[in-house]
Amino acid sequence: MDSLLLLEQTLNGLTLGVMLFLMAAGLTLIFGVMDVINLAHGSLYMLGAFAGATVTARTGSFALGVLAGVAASALIALLLELTLIRRLYARDHLDQVLVTYAVILIANESVKIVWGPQPIFLGTPEALAGSVEIIPGVPYPAYRLAIIGAGILAAAFLWWLIARTRLGMLIRAGTTHRAIVQALGVNIQVLFALVFAIGGALAGLAGMMAGPLLAVQVGMGEQILILTFVVVVVGGLGSVRGAMAGALLVGLVDTLSRAVLPTVLRGMMEPSAADQVAANLGAVAVYLLMALILAIRPQGLFPRHA
Amino acid sequence: MREPAPWHVRRGWIAARLGLVALLVAPFVLTALDRGYLLPVMTRMLAYGLAAAALDFVLGYGGLVSFGHGAFLGTGAYVTGVLLHHAGQRTPVLRWPVEIGGSADALVAFPAAAITAGALAFLIGAVSLRTRGVHFIMITLAFAQMVYFLVLAIPEYGGTDGLMLPARNNLLDLPLDGDQPIYWLALALLVGFLLVARRVMEARFGLALRGARQNERRMLALGYPVYRIRLLAFTISGAAAGVAGAVLANQAAFVSPDLLSWQRSGELIMMVILGGQGTLFGPVLGAFALLLLEEELSAVTEHWMLVLGPILLLCVLFFRRGLWGQVSGAPAHG
Amino acid sequence: MTLTRRSMLAASAAVPLTGLAAPALAQTGPIRIGMITTLSGPGAALGNDIRDGFNLVVKNASGRLGGLPVEVVIADDGLRPENGRAIAERMVRRDRIQVLTGIVFSNVMLAVAPVVLPAATYISANAGPSQLAGEGCNANYFNVAWQNDNLHEAVGQYVTQQNKQRAYILAPNYPAGRDALTGFKRFFKGEVIAEQYTRLDQLDYAAELAAIRNANPEAVYIFLPGGLGINFIKQYAAAGLRGRVPLYGPGFSFDQDVLPAVGEDALGCFNSSQWALDLPVPANRQFVDTFEREYGRLPSLYASQGYDAALLIGSAIAATRGRVGDRAAFAAALKRADFQSVRGQFRFGNNNHPIQTIYMREVVKDERGRIVNRTIGTAFQDHQDAYASQCKLA
Secondary structure (H helix, E strand, O other): OOHHHHHHHHHHHHHHHHHHHHHHHHHHHHHHHHOOOOOOHHHHHHHHHHHHHHHHHHHOOHHHHHHHHHHHHHHHHHHHHHHOHHHHOOOOHHHHHHHHHHHHHHHHHHHHHHHOOOOEOOOOOHHHOOEEEEEOOEEEEHHHHHHHHHHHHHHHHHHHHHHHOHHHHHHHHHHHOHHHHHHOOOOHHHHHHHHHHHHHHHHHHHHHHHOOOOOEOOOHHHHHHHHHHHHHHHHOOOOHHHHHHHHHHHHHHHHHHHHHHHHHHHOOOOHHHHHHHHHHHHHHHHHHHHHHHHHHOOOOOOOOOO | OOOOOOHHHHHHHHHHHHHHHHHHHHHHHHHHOOOOOHHHHHHHHHHHHHHHHHHHHHHOOOOOOOOOHHHHHHHHHHHHHHHHHHHHHOOEEEOOOOOEEOOOEHHHHHHHHHHHHHHHHHHHHHHHOOOOHHHHHHHHHHHHHHHHHHHHOOHHHOHHHOEEOOOOOEEOOEEOOOOHHHHHHHHHHHHHHHHHHHHHHHOHHHHHHHHHHHOHHHHHHOOOOHHHHHHHHHHHHHHHHHHHHHHHHHHHOEEOHHHHOHHHHHHHHHHHHHHOOOOOHHHHHHHHHHHHHHHHHHHHOOOOHHHHHHHHHHHHHHOOOHHHHHHHOOOOOO | OOOOHHHHHHHHHHHHHHOOOOHHHOOOOOEEEEEEEOOOOOOHHHHHHHHHHHHHHHHHOOOEEOOEEEEEEEEEOOOOHHHHHHHHHHHHHHOOOOEEEOOOOHHHHHHHHHHHOOOOEEEEOOOOOHHHOOOOOOOOEEEOOOOOOHHHHHHHHHHHHOOOOEEEEEEEOOHHHHHHHHHHHHHOOOEEEEEEEEOOOOOOOHHHHHHHHHHOOOEEEEOOOOHHHHHHHHHHHHOOOOOOOOEEEEHHHOOOOOHHHHHHHHOOOEEEEOOOOOOOOHHHHHHHHHHHHHHOOOOOHHHHHHHHHHHHHHHHHHHHOOOOOOHHHHHHHHHOOOOOEOOEOOEEOOOOOEEEEEEEEEEEEOOOOOEEEEEEEEEEEEEOOOOHHHOOOO
16 A cells, blocks of 8 residues: 555544544543443434534534534533433443433434434535645545544643633542542532533534534444444543543554455455455454553553542 | 241242243244244244343343343354354365364254353453453443454355354254244243253352452452352353354344344343343343333334333333332342 | 125225225225335435335325235335344234335345245345346246346446446445446456445445545446445545546436435436436336426436336236235236336346346436436347346246
């Protein structure tokens, strides 16, 4: 494989990495601060995409669609926290898994009723429809570059939020010394609700950005959810930095292994068999990576100091 | 010194026996009522009941939330399927390092399914059991996903299209054709597992497993090899789930990779919780209830998940004893 | 004749569909037709069109096919072979349905066939896997659309005629995808520089597009039905490949289920089909008009196949006077193909697959600004699939 192709595939890996980071950042914060394992995070991603797609279709503006997607997911996350998740803080992880699994079932079926079972194919916004020559002779889709840009902005915002604001200080304290934060008289209920809403907003952003690349459809959340969990575990539960590192690592390993393996296997077997083996071994590579990292660092790349 | 069993235990045994009688007469009643098409559904219920009870063995008694039991269920199904596939094609399963041929014999396929799924559970357990809590949930999930994609990667076995089987297994040279033979086999395997599992749970091994769930340090201090006990339980559980998979492969004459998916693992947990964890009979009841719900609700509305979701939610939040707790009056463990 | 309680119930159940229950049939109720199809996920539009095309015929005849009241029982397989199999079992065993149709995807078809064919008659309105056309052909299995390879063979020949030497070809990794590329290669005389298979649920083709650019072919051939095609064609344009390397495909990637979503990115693409919007056949004009009036959109080739499937089943119901359970007689009636196909000429070969004309079409903008296909020529006349000679049926 030549270097230009490798560069392009690396960018593809970064796009996936950015999506995973947006998902994983919320999930890991929710876990870090509240000790809750939230399977319904993928549903927030899906709901954001559907809300955003609807607004985009009504107004014709993709930017408004993104705003609507983010707002809708944040709001739904907030409602979810107030009505259900709140009851789970004192419960064990099994109960959390089951209740949020039930939320997935309800969300998927509700979306099917409201929007129908057919996927929505969202167009790329007009301004980002074409391609940009990253190096002379190598055009790359502008929309994908925009996703990577948006991911960097979101990461910077999160860093500012966590490192520079009072809310961020509480979040940091919450992930490491939960009892002390509570003892200091901080209104922990409000903090929890806010963190959940922030996680929802990030998931909605990811869902809406994925819309034009994939399709807005029922079940889209579960496809990314499992990879997101891998990212969170690899990065270290509760660590946003870890989520960043894990997301980029998983995104690159997934994309590059899928790009390299077929060419390696082509010589050995017929094309359909080679592609079948390659596509699935590419997926295995991600889980292998997770097992290896956990074998070396059981708490992930960036363990929190408990 | 033998104390009389408490009322809920006796009530439980009465309920279990009544259930067994119902299952024994069901094929005859259904045939008489011209509802024979329900028998395959009941066979699937029995198989899932076995898988759910197997999961309960580690989840309910050991407190080990495995989010990867679909891998063992699917492995059992694929082992059976692969043996049948090669028997039909008259090709060997393996040429190297030892030549292994295909087989249509249930006395080969079912033990092979149990041993392979058990061995896989041993390997996955050996790594996963070093972790706790959320990490255990996640790592079992990740390993199951690995198995899922590994199976999909083998072109000969159909990938995402699934593996179609030429026939069912033979048992003592008789083909397991028709609806009844496979039903009776599934029932026998389920009852056998439940009887053995009950014994095991009342023996020292079971007490140690439950003890480690309550207080791991205490059991360690008492000199129990907690890790090894858990690993053994996990292996047995995986093997039993594999047998359930072998039943499913036979019943459908088809093996779907869906059996290995994380959704299937989630459904197994759901069955355990709906039925009542740590009761063995409960998860069987949970499996029956879930499949019955699916069968009946999906005939009424395509949106039956919208009914199932809230039921699950309410069960977890408010009825923690599960269905079996309602039947027997027994408290669920945990 | 005394009306029993049972027959009254059956008759009243038939009223909503038929308007008027036929007295002769009151004792059995309407003939039930099972439709297993894909109504969710990226392939949903295909099943949707097959269903709507089929239902249009039933609706036009006030709930009847072949003059007798029918009830169409519809279920979504979600593009999962396991689901399709479970639905088929339920329809055949519990509901005792004897005529089935509707399956879109060949992997589902192959999983369902062993369940359905021993007990019922299956009329495929889409999936035509090679496994059921050759040695594995079946007297109770009919395909009214095509054998999987057919449309791809046509483009293979067309690309050769266009004097393109190096082709990059791509399809999903499932039975129809493998049939597709086999069909293309059978008639393409140039060099296939890469034969790529993707996942059937894949929607992001960034990695493949990078590889295509790197390989620099003279032609790209894709078989990506429904939503897969929508995404590929859009991403092909976004990656700057449109206009550089011509893109070819079968009608499945360039029909009315795809074109409205893709828009101008598909303009100028050449594709093949056994049917076209502008075919000058009276039956076709009527079909297109009534379809558009009923559903407010233009029909796709899938809709035409569903429509023809209903007409074919209707012809056999009429010929057997509704005795669909007499499978030999029903199959013999189907094989005569005594119906006015929207394609004009239509007949079955020995393997119960069509012998028909395949057209080439180009994606253009019509006078109303809609993106549609225009027929530009004929690729094959009276074309039969390559597997028919291996089938033992007469």
